[in-house]
Amino acid sequence: MTACTGSPADVQVWGEQGSEPGQFNEPFDVAVDREGFVYVTDVRNKRVQKFTADGDFILAFGQKLFEKPGGIGIGPDDTVWVADYDLDRIFHFNHKGKLITVWGKAGDGPGEFESPVDVAVNAAGLVYVVDQYHHRIQQFSPDGRFIRTWGKQGKVNVVRSALNFLIPDDREGEFYYPSRIAIGSDDHVYVSDAYNNRVQVFTADGDFLHSIGGMGLWDGRFRIASGLDVAPDGSLFVADFYNNRIQHFDHEGHFLSTWGGKGNKTGEFSGPTGVAVGSGALYVADWGNHRIQKRLLR
Numbered sequence: 001m002t003a004c005t006g007s008p009a010d011v012q013v014w015g016e017q018g019s020e021p022g023q024f025n026e027p028f029d030v031a032v033d034r035e036g037f038v039y040v041t042d043v044r045n046k047r048v049q050k051f052t053a054d055g056d057f058i059l060a061f062g063q064k065l066f067e068k069p070g071g072i073g074i075g076p077d078d079t080v081w082v083a084d085y086d087l088d089r090i091f092h093f094n095h096k097g098k099l100i101t102v103w104g105k106a107g108d109g110p111g112e113f114e115s116p117v118d119v120a121v122n123a124a125g126l127v128y129v130v131d132q133y134h135h136r137i138q139q140f141s142p143d144g145r146f147i148r149t150w151g152k153q154g155k156v157n158v159v160r161s162a163l164n165f166l167i168p169d170d171r172e173g174e175f176y177y178p179s180r181i182a183i184g185s186d187d188h189v190y191v192s193d194a195y196n197n198r199v200q201v202f203t204a205d206g207d208f209l210h211s212i213g214g215m216g217l218w219d220g221r222f223r224i225a226s227g228l229d230v231a232p233d234g235s236l237f238v239a240d241f242y243n244n245r246i247q248h249f250d251h252e253g254h255f256l257s258t259w260g261g262k263g264n265k266t267g268e269f270s271g272p273t274g275v276a277v278g279s280g281a282l283y284v285a286d287w288g289n290h291r292i293q294k295r296l297l298r
Contacts, residue, residue, distance in 0.1 A: 021049070029041045047061065103144035158215060184251075245259060
């Protein structure tokens with residue numbers, strides 16, 4: 001089972017607040033391609049930055065295209081997909097930052113968005129978008145042709161969420177401001193149902209399978225579920241925003257371990273918003289500290 005190592009010596013930090021190469025102003029999401037290169041959406045600087053696995057800056061792109069780049073995903077061909085929250089568009093780039101295509105517009109119809117916040121691509125190249133203010137997931141072909149959608153607005157009662165180990169969650173397949181999406185090697189789709197403080201798991205076609213978490217401070221619970229990624233062994237890492245930690249679950253959703261705490265020291269976080277697994281490590285977008293943290297996995 002993949003797990004976080006326990007020594008602070010295994011944690012590497014890079015970045016600080018600023019607009020120069022390698023600096024960040026609210027890094028929101030992080031993704032790792034098959035070659036081990038790391039991509040970060042640098043929101044307020046309106047760009048994506050690309051790094052080596054050890055944090056050496058390579059290039060930046062999108063500065064003249066983005067308004068508010070949010071979630072980022074890597075396709076099976078190592079192309080880069082970015083959801084722009086303010087422009088209601090999905091951008092597709094090659095690994096050198098050259099624009100391939102862009103699609104999407106504001107609206108509530110199929111293929112239209114209101115604040116798309118994240119994007120993920122499965123092994124077949126199908127594109128999944130978190131359409132946050134419509135409380136739904138939309139699925140597209142690689143060229144932006146709409147295929148299907150699922151989800152609608154539904155708020156889980158706070159008490160029921162906190163006690164869902166006694167009283168099961170209701171509103172399966174409904175969302176309250178979903179925030180992030182990831183796809184496992186089994187093609188299961190994981191969605192951070194942020195303000196319902198849970199992760200919901202679906203088939204590739206949107207059929208509900210099960211949920212993970214619920215509101216709370218203790219292990220296995222969330223106070224705003226944010227970025228997430230699936231490791232090669234099928235385990236799941238989730239950024240727990242207001243609890244300032246990363247939580248690790250097995251492939252069935254059972255809690256394994258946690259890492260973090262509020263602060264600006266190495267291994268501490270200020271609102272983690274993005275996670276990615278790659279090259280034997282876990283990468284975290286430490287949003288409020290304007291940096292990336294990398295922790296080795298074993």
